[in-house]
Amino acid sequence: MGKNVPFNNLAEAEMLAKKRLPRAVWLAIKAGNEQGWTLDENIRAYNDLGFSPTIFDRPVRQDTRTSILGVDIDFPVIVSPVGAQAIHPGGEVAAARAAARMGTAIGLSSYASNSISEVTAANDKSFFQLYWVGTRDRIEARVEEARRSGAKALIVTLDWSFTPRRDWGVPPAPPMKLDIPTMASLAPAALSRPAWLARYLVKGRIPELKVPNLFITKDQVPTFGEAWAEFVDTPTPTWDDVKWLRELWGGPFMVKGISSIKDAKRAVDLGADAISVSNHGGNNIDGTPAPIRFLPSIVDAVGSDIDVMVDGGIRRGSDVVKAIALGAKAVFIGRAYLYGLAVSGEDGVYKVLEILKNGIEETMFGIGKSSLDELSIDDLLILNRDFLVKPAC
Numbered sequence: 085m086g087k088n089v090p091f092n093n094l095a096e097a098e099m100l101a102k103k104r105l106p107r108a109v110w111l112a113i114k115a116g117n118e119q120g121w122t123l124d125e126n127i128r129a130y131n132d133l134g135f136s137p138t139i140f141d142r143p144v145r146q147d148t149r150t151s152i153l154g155v156d157i158d159f160p161v162i163v164s165p166v167g168a169q170a171i172h173p174g175g176e177v178a179a180a181r182a183a184a185r186m187g188t189a190i191g192l193s194s195y196a197s198n199s200i201s202e203v204t205a206a207n208d209k210s211f212f213q214l215y216w217v218g219t220r221d222r223i224e225a226r227v228e229e230a231r232r233s234g235a236k237a238l239i240v241t242l243d244w245s246f247t248p249r250r251d252w253g254v255p256p257a258p259p260m261k262l263d264i265p266t267m268a269s270l271a272p273a274a275l276s277r278p279a280w281l282a283r284y285l286v287k288g289r290i291p292e293l294k295v296p297n298l299f300i301t302k303d304q305v306p307t308f309g310e311a312w313a314e315f316v317d318t319p320t321p322t323w324d325d326v327k328w329l330r331e332l333w334g335g336p337f338m339v340k341g342i343s344s345i346k347d348a349k350r351a352v353d354l355g356a357d358a359i360s361v362s363n364h365g366g367n368n369i370d371g372t373p374a375p376i377r378f379l380p381s382i383v384d385a386v387g388s389d390i391d392v393m394v395d396g397g398i399r400r401g402s403d404v405v406k407a408i409a410l411g412a413k414a415v416f417i418g419r420a421y422l423y424g425l426a427v428s429g430e431d432g433v434y435k436v437l438e439i440l441k442n443g444i445e446e447t448m449f450g451i452g453k454s455s456l457d458e459l460s461i462d463d464l465l466i467l468n469r470d471f472l473v474k475p476a477c
């Protein structure tokens with residue numbers, strides 16, 4: 085499966101994605117604010133951790149199964165919610181199918197180009213990720229649609245702070261309308277990569293610029309630009325709003341975007357089942373240290389009350405093992421699978437997940453561990469004494 089995929093590791097996948105995507109689309113997924121310091125730091129921080137391999141009595145098998153937010157998964161890597169996937173005509177459904185084939189879950193973004201019902205049909209381990217956009221009535225209708233569609237958990241993301249300022253290449257603003265002048269203005273970028281555009285034309289589609297999960301009414305689906313404008317105009321949710329949302333949903337509930345002990349404790353207080361330590365892949369405030377550096381302190385503070393996940397910078401199976409050893413129940417991946425999707429659609433995402441799963445098993449074999457429960461900080465070497473950073477309390 086996925087034999088024709090032209091990459092064998094995530095570095096190659098990234099290089100090919102950069103080559104094949106129109107520049108504006110590439111910049112939109114690579115992203116990272118301002119200097120991109122946090123974007124790089126998220127990856128770099130994993131290099132401050134190492135292993136001490138063993139050679140005797142290594143286990144024959146590695147059991148990588150776990151369960152999160154009420155679903156069983158074959159290995160602790162989940163496809164993270166990512167918006168604006170104008171990178172492959174397969175879109176989120178392709179990613180959902182690949183995740184299902186690999187026995188894992190997907191979080192579907194509010195800003196996805198496929199609807200939650202299309203994604204739950206492709207993967208019965210789908211979670212819906214909600215941004216606080218519009219009135220409570222509109223939010224309730226979207227939550228109910230996720231429930232009707234069979235989403236297994238609700239993820240609320242609270243850390244996107246509208247700061248798409250960059251010191252390097254700025255992608256065009258999301259279009260408000262899909263009229264002829266707008267399409268004409270986007271055409272040169274699309275035509276710069278004819279092979280990429282041809283994939284859409286073969287399927288009789290154009291890159292999707294509507295966001296069905298942020299519907300206004302059942303018949304009124306906004307463009308990305310319109311939904312963005314509604315987001316910017318909506319006051320950020322208060323503690324009571326999030327508590328209301330938690331109670332409205334009732335099922336497994338995760339708060340995404342935690343970078344402080346105080347916020348982690350508040351998520352526990354409102355009855356969340358899980359949090360994810362995340363800086364939105366470097367798309368929130370540049371200068372925020374990597375989530376993996378905060379993870380041990382946050383696990384110490386709330387790990388006995390709630391499942392703690394982490395994301396940001398994961399590009400190898402050994403990164404996943406490091407995160408689990410520091411107390412994460414599972415990790416989410418963003419760009420890693422976007423690169424695979426951009427290069428080879430569903431098979432590309434499958435290959436990325438396979439590379440990560442194999443990497444987890446090989447690392448566990450090398451350090452003599454047969455199950456995730458056996459991993460602890462004692463399995464890691466802290467190579468840089470500044471590795472651990474205590475987040476704000």
Ligand SMILES: Cc1cc2nc3c(=O)[nH]c(=O)nc-3n(C[C@H](O)[C@H](O)[C@H](O)COP(=O)(O)O)c2cc1C
Nearest residue numbers: 113164165166167193241364365396397417418419
């Ligand atoms: C292009 C892009 C779009 C994203 N869109 C969303 C989104 O709609 N909702 C969300 O919760 N997180 C979003 N994220 C954040 C990811 O879910 C995840 O936290 C991040 O990508 C992890 O870092 P990594 O890309 O280094 O794996 C986005 C990230 C990227 C790169």
